[in-house]
Amino acid sequence: MPLPKIGILNISDRASAGIYSDEPGQACVALLRAWLTTAFDLDYKIIPDDQGVISAELIRMADVSGCGLIVTTGGTGPAPRDVTPEATRAVIEKELPGFGELMRATSLNYVPTAILSRQLAGTRGRTLIVNLPGRPKAIRENFEAVFPAIPYCLDLIGAARLETNAEVMKSFRPKT
């Protein structure tokens, strides 16, 4: 049986042009390796802030590559080149507003500019897509806040089961 697959989509004009190192994507990988006890395969890409390219890559990762979870980094602010939320909204079927709300509320504990973040999350078939910010420190704070709900969400949409190391990341599944 194939391993569960997780997509990491690092969205950044400068990283995709090789001007920046790929810290945001690597930060996500490091967190997943620390939290998950379930073995998984990665689908890892660095692409520019282009709405059409982002949407196409999300569709490929979900429908062709078969990722149960896709995490994006970057492109969620109000600047003209920030189009990750629009590209995500165009491909999801059900939006989950609670992810963005909790991420912004969490970041507000650190910076008042948290309200400028437009991260969203939603499902496309058996795939959950979650936008994260672009700075490694903010990625950790935000991913940590929402991750406890992710394994149960994947159960509900029929994606592969993920187990976490409860010492570093407690996931939660309600008793049904």
Place this chain on the structure above:
Amino acid sequence: MPLPKIGILNISDRASAGIYSDEPGQACVALLRAWLTTAFDLDYKIIPDDQGVISAELIRMADVSGCGLIVTTGGTGPAPRDVTPEATRAVIEKELPGFGELMRATSLNYVPTAILSRQLAGTRGRTLIVNLPGRPKAIRENFEAVFPAIPYCLDLIGAARLETNAEVMKSFRPKT
């Protein structure tokens, strides 16, 4: 003069097929009877998780039955059969995002999976429609959180006036 009418729409494939008892709907009725001192009539229905059926029933309760308040239970998660928010959004004229935000923030005090709830609320003419979750415990927590604002909202949209027993449920009307 007819009594104010409140619609309860229990949305559940299993309850509508008689496999589940109708706990969520009954939980709403019990809370309304405990909180309201105003006498009211009920329009009570159990229907399956079918988007078209839900929308049609919301329209009937609002436009034909004349409910000033409609409360739905169930169908607000990310699972494929969860379509209550979509069915609700299709029939409301003004969305009130604060209801969902407060319900999720409230449920986060109990379970991290609160961010998977997609409840929304909005108005259709002189009717306020509020989505509640499907589990009786979560129904109570969520309904209790938003109910203090409901009587004033009904005033603003021209629905019948509701009064509460302030010992168990304090509603709030700003002095104008």
Place this chain on the structure above:
Amino acid sequence: MPLPKIGILNISDRASAGIYSDEPGQACVALLRAWLTTAFDLDYKIIPDDQGVISAELIRMADVSGCGLIVTTGGTGPAPRDVTPEATRAVIEKELPGFGELMRATSLNYVPTAILSRQLAGTRGRTLIVNLPGRPKAIRENFEAVFPAIPYCLDLIGAARLETNAEVMKSFRPKT
């Protein structure tokens, strides 16, 4: 070089008919004069709760008048004449949901009816548009909550730089 321009749009049937004094708009001006050390020009208008008129005025202030920031007051509740959010959504390119979330969360510290507020914010080219409520007390509470993020947002969208008096209003610009 022209001064940065800020638009104040007081939306109220009664104020525009001269029945009410123009307190909400004046409250915004007083706060801006207290907080900003940067000199600015005002584009100030009082208009009725008419969706088409509001949208047209927002477009004029953004595209013709060149306001970097536009603040509206009023028209954000659930009543039939409250159409400011719809008029705003029709002209913005990027919605910033964090503004409304934080304003409602802030107002919930004062009144449970805060969840009836539908304020939103978003960008249109080099202009940030922010809806505020209509009561002067709520205007102050809400504007104070979100203002720390506004100067940095204006930087990101290419609007003129605003500086605040940190003794009364600390704005925040992350180190990049």
